[in-house]
Amino acid sequence: MRRIGANHFGRAGLMASLLALAATGALHSAQTPSTPPHLALTFNDKAALSMIEDYCASCHNGIDEAGSLSFDDLRGDDIPQGRRTEIWEAILRKVSQDEMPPHSKRQPSPEMRAAFVRWVAAGRDAFAAAHPDPGRATLRRLNRVEYAAAVRDLLALDVDVSRELPQDNSGYGFDNIADVLSVSPTLVERYVAVGTKVARLATGIDRPRASVASYIVPKDGSTMNSGRPAYNERMTEDLPPASRGGGIMNFYARAAGDYDVVGWLNANTNNESDRLPQDRVSARVRLGAGAHRIGMAFRRDVAPDESVQFLRNNLDAVPLPVNKPVMLPLYVLVDGRRAATLMVPSYRLSDRYAQQNFPRDVMEIDVAGPTAITGAQDTPSRRRIFTCHPADAAQEDGCARQILGRLAWRAYRRATTPDDLSPLLHAYRDERAASGQFERGIEAGVAALLVSPHFLFQAESDPAGGVPGTVHPVADRDLATRLSLFLWSSLPDETLLRLAETHQLHRPDVLAAQAMRMLDDPRAKALTQHFAGQWLYLRNLDQQRPDTDIFPQFDTRLRGAMAAETELFFAHLVKTNGSLLDFLSSDYTFLNQRLAEHYGIPGVRGTAMRKVALDPRWGRGGLLGQASILTVTSYGNHTSVVKRGKWVLENLLSSPPPPPPPDVPALKTTHDGKLLSAREQLELHRADPACAACHVRMDPIGFAMENYDAIGARRTMDAGQVIDAGATLPDGTRFAGLPGLRNILLARKDQFTQAFTEKLMTYALGRGIIAGDRPQIRAIARMAQADNFRIRTVIRGIVLSDAFRLRKVPAGAAQMTLNTTTLNTATLNTNGGSLRP
Incomplete structure (x- = not known):
């Protein structure tokens, strides 16, 4: 028998200790909070080591090292001394989840397993409570999604700039992990380019040149199960209820004026790409400066000519007789209102495929302009930026300081210092002198702010003279940033910043209340999009390419409904504070007609997603009954x-x-x-x-x-x-x-609760889980179980955890003070240089 440590003793001692009944209530299981009386046995360090000797050491030793683990050096006082925590936590997880010893090997009795789990968990929890370990402090860059959201909220600019930045790397399943969010010269150049573009959009100084924004309407030409062609259905609930076909796009008008909305019409097929003059329709609309929703759709109450040919993805169409087309009304929609009605024929005779008629549909929408600029350019972004207007040159410097100081307060998530404002004012003054325009100088200052390390990085402070390795509460201002990045993937709002400035946010009651307030805010949809989107692999759904020869019913609308079902399901649980167990089994889901027909569920009509009660016979409910999950875990x-x-x-x-x-x-x-x-x-x-x-x-x-x-x-x-x-x-x-x-x-609901908590904590902290986090994960899971597994109890537990509220003073070079050299001052040129390209 191989010895394990100095405190090893024989099997007789182990059995003797197992015969005693536990009398304390302090020991609790990591797997089951309440243990049946007949399993409530006491345990001690010698008994634990003896169990490991008997059931584990034959594989996990210095010679075999199964799983790259050796238990030869384990000691009975490891846990109370906080040694080998990673190994003890790994043992605890495997034994509590009944994964070790392997089922092909000799097994400990249920009583022995339960007692061992209680002993290890109680010891680890007690040590963690007395010696909190928030993990290694890291400097984290905002990922591209967070950067885009921060720009949106800072400047009231409804433009998504995330696609103009490179894709971020992922670690531990998420793309907000500090260790993988690297910075390269190429990335810095992209931030400079995007920051300059954003500053120009937000200030709106330039008279914009006419340009064209294009939107390709998602379409694959497949038919619904009922045999109705897809072009004859309402494409999205964003379009009018009595519409069919078409599409809708987001468009940002840089100036108020006239714009041409152009629709390219085609058959409902991927193969026909030739364009004829009669395929182009256009309407001129007047738009105010700012964000708009531009769409096109046919009126539904006029039936299309169903005798025409439509294709899926092949060319084996049967020639049909040429009939006189019916004129159909095509709506041009701006922000949900009809701006124009165009009359177009219901089909066209294709020049490419002789004697074949193809039904009309919108394949592309272009917005060109402005062709004429009218009125003052008053946008939410300009109102957000220009909070003062100097009457003369003598007032300009003070106004610039006010504008840039207020923006920096939000952007840097803290009170600013003269050193913070100095590079921004340098950029302002240089551009003001070069251009002779006050607003041009402000534009340069905003551009400099958007590439400042204080904006781009989540940099946290330590107490003056803090000893490396010591633990301290996170400063209120840094706590505000942690919370907003967790729940909103964006900047703290003024409420959070004011609470931080008055040193109230660190109070548990205030912090928990703010987390609940933020979950009720529309910006909390970021938790669905970015946490659930990665935890559940929903982001992979767009890359799935099911073989349409095998699955002809699959189309873009079905894909969209699949994603919407799971997103709405997750968001509903957060909004209503539902039970985590609904992820495993629920008697409801969210469907529209397209997805309901795919599931064979009757009685659901229309494109709008809505909550639907489920009959158990339909085989749905919970995540595993949802097509999005089943699709991303399959091949094409x-x-x-x-x-x-x-x-x-x-x-x-x-x-x-x-x-x-x-x-x-x-x-x-x-x-x-x-x-x-x-x-x-x-x-x-x-x-x-x-x-x-x-x-x-x-x-x-x-x-x-x-x-x-x-x-x-x-x-x-x-x-x-x-x-x-x-x-x-x-x-x-x-x-x-x-x-x-x-x-x-x-x-195994306790195991699932801990698993969900682990995933969400990883996302909240922006780092991988360490051994010091696991006692907190178990505690949060117990809190959730006591509250009927409510999801907000888990979120509240994470926000109030030591890992979230504490910080360890880093050692040596890791303790980093941000300045402009962090991002290559030669490139950014914020110390007095111009950011104009």
Whole structure:
């Protein structure tokens, strides 16, 4: 028997300690907060080490090092002394989740496992409470989404500039992780270019030259299950209820004036790209400076000529007789109101495909202009920036200081100093002198602010003379930034900043109240878009390309409805403070007609998404019944048992399988000339012992979802065989189908709650989870369970956690003071130079 540490003792001592009943209520399980009396055994360090010796050390030792872990150096006083915390937390997670010892090995009794889990968890929780560890302090750049939102809120500029910046890297599943948000000279140049453009848009000084903004209407020409052509349906709830086809775009008018809205009409097909003069329709509209929604759609009450030909993605159309087209009204819409009505023929005879008629639809919308500028350029951005207007040159410097000082207060998320304003005023004064215009100088100052390190980075302060490694409360101003980036992906508003300035925000009651206020604000949609979008892989939905030969019912409207269902589901839970368990199993979802028909659910009409009560017979409810999740965990032409099983383990249980070994062979789809089902393919694959170890955990979960195809529709057959959705977990538990899987997950609701908390805390902190965070995660999960698993209880717990409210003083070079040299002053040239290109 291999010895573990100096406090090892024999099996007799272990059994003796296990015979005593626990008398304390202080010990609590990481997996189950309340332990049945017959499992409430006491434990101590010697018993714990003896259990590890008997059940773990044969694999996790200095020779074998299974999983790159050796327990040879573990000691009985590790936990109270705070040593080897990562190893003890790893042991706790694996044992509490019943993953270790492997089910092929000898197992401890349920009593022994429960007692061990309680002992380790209680010790780790007690140490963490006495020695809070907020983790390594890092300097974090705003990612491109946060930068765009900050620009929007700072300057009241309704323009999304995120697409003009490079894609950010991701770590731990999210793109707001400090360690991967690097800065390069190329990225700095992009920030300079974007900042200059934004300053010009916001100040609106230049008389804009006419330009064209284009929007390609998403369309793939497929038909609905009912056989109705897609062009004959209302495309989005943003268009009038009695409309069909068309599309809508966001447009920012730099100046008030006349603009030409041009529509390019075509057939409902991807193949016909030739344009004829009669394909172009145009209307002139007058727009005020600022953001607008520009759209085009046909009036629905005039039926199109259904005898015309429409294509999906092929050229094998049958020639149809040439009939006289009907004239249809085409609406031009501005901000939800009809600005013009154009009369166009219901179809056109294609010159490309002789004797074939194609129904009209809008394939592209262009907005050109302004062709004439009218009136003063009064925009929300100008009102936000120009809070004073100097009457003469003597007042200009003071007005510039007021304008840039107030903007810097919001942009830098704190009170500003003369040193903060100096580079901004240098930029203002140089441009004012060069151009002779006060507003030009302000434009240069705004551009300099938008590329300042104080704006681009989340830089936090430490107490003067702080000793490296010591822990202190996060300054109120930094706490405001943490909270706003977490819940809004943007800047703190004035309410948060005022509370920070008066040193109230650090109070737990005030901090919790502000978090709840912010969740009720429309800006909290960022939590859905950026946290849920990455946690649930919704961002991957746009990249999915289902094979339309296999899935002809898949189209852009179905894709959009899939995403909307999951986004609305998540947002509803946040808004109503719903139960986390609804993610696993719910009796409702959000559908429109398109998605309801895909699911085979009757009684839902129209394009608008709405909450729908579910009948259990429909096989929906919870995340795993939603087509978005089922689609992003599939391939373009078939389902993936492995991807679906892995997704559940990673995202719902925080128990990912190890990465696959190199050169994994592809699954064999046929054997002896026979087409194999997914189950048969994986049975062949698991014949390799190197593959079986991981697949034994993933595959049962994936098999339970095999009654849903690669775009989430119900099915009963695969490869000509009736699908068997039964499965067996490694511990021998048998279940069948999605209902059985839901029951398995609900039985592990504590594990799911901790997994959700871990994901959300990772996103909130902008770093990976460390051992010091896990006691807090367990505590938050217990709080949530006591409050019926409400989602806002988890959010409140994270905001009030030590990890969120405390900061460790970094050592040496890591303690960084921001200045303009951080971003290459030669490039930014903020110290007296011009930012004009």
